[in-house]
Amino acid sequence: MFLETKNLTKKFGGLTAVNNVDFSIEKGKINAIIGPNGAGKSTFFNLISGFHPPSSGSIILKGQDITNMPPNKIAEMGIARTFQTTNLFEQSTVLDNVIVGHRLRTKSNLMDAVLRTKRLKREEDRCREKALEVIRFTGLEKVAGKLVGSLTQEEKKRTAFALALATEPEIVFLDEPAAGVNPDETEGLAQLMKKMVDTGITVCLIEHKMQMIMKLADKIMVLNYGEKISEGTAEEIRNDPAVIKAYLGG
Ligand code: ADP
Ligand code: MG
Known part of the structure; x- marks a missing residue:
């Protein structure tokens, strides 16, 4: 099961x-x-x-x-979830919301981050790539740069999906x-x-x-x-x- x-x-x-x-x-x-x-x-x-x-x-x-x-x-x-009352950052863009969703999964170690900025940069790039991928998947390319607060209810719902999917x-x-x-x-x-x-x-x-x-x-x-x-x-x-x-x- x-x-x-x-x-x-x-x-x-x-x-x-x-x-x-x-x-x-x-x-x-x-x-x-x-x-x-x-x-x-x-x-x-x-x-x-x-x-x-x-x-x-x-x-x-x-x-x-x-x-x-x-x-x-x-x-x-x-296991990922969305919330009934969407818990999105209204003052941030769709892309930034999704990147934060992805970071929750990749949990980069702070000490590592300080010592090895190259690795951090790679991780940031990977985060961004994954975010763009789920934004395409959920049909949000056109609004990726918009503030979540300015989206329609349906676009907000899609953003919540994207956030969940970003954690793979x-x-x-x-x-x-x-x-x-x-x-x-x-x-x-x-x-x-x-x-x-x-x-x-x-x-x-x-x-x-x-x-x-x-x-x-x-x-x-x-x-x-x-x-x-x-x-x-x-x-x-x-x-x-x-x-x-x-x-x-x-
Ligand atoms: P549904 O999602 O099916 O509408 P909920 O799971 O939200 O129902 O709520 C089920 C019951 O539990 C309700 O009576 C609700 O008031 C109560 N409840 C939900 N969350 C809490 C909580 N954190 N503290 C106290 N009661 C709660
Ligand atoms: Mg409910």
Whole structure:
């Protein structure tokens, strides 16, 4: 199994945000997590990416237990994520934002940097090259020099993708990647996710846009009040009475 959670649980005081969730992410596929507001979807991502320690349960990546690893270590293991409210530097250019994203992965040693400026220069060049590559991949060439603050919502979403891709991940977790963009732009972002999968990256996304998810996802997990209430293909989910009930608020 590529990445799996076992009995994963997160409690915030008396509230159980994620309750005993077993989920396995399939390699090279588009995996999705859906569920009503407050169902625990973002918290689930926060657990996997190391931003919150789980209350109990475990997270296994390619057979290795990564539970309780710090976020930077998890990023080094090939797991990248975007945030629901994009955490971009609005006063910097797209290119600079992406270069910073890449640096997080290359972790050059400060002493090395001081002693060997040549090596540092090589690393800087490599950073820039990688940033330009992911900017092309995400279709942002034309706005690479613009300030992020001046971009459209869709371009910001693409920049968040680029930032995640700059760390050369094996899996990307995208939290509501199409929130606040129009249907045409949503389709463009869906195509970009397919392109990621075509290059061998595994995708896991949280999304509210049902039509998009039903067309795009190979595998879907449904959370409700922190619990997994259903899992399967779009067809299986669509016809599951538990899912219908959760969405109708029954
Ligand atoms: P979703 O992404 O599915 O909308 P969240 O994972 O953001 O849901 O939230 C799940 C539940 O956990 C909500 O009730 C939310 O208020 C609560 N929650 C999320 N993060 C925290 C936190 N850092 N501290 C306390 N409660 C939190
Ligand atoms: Mg959320």
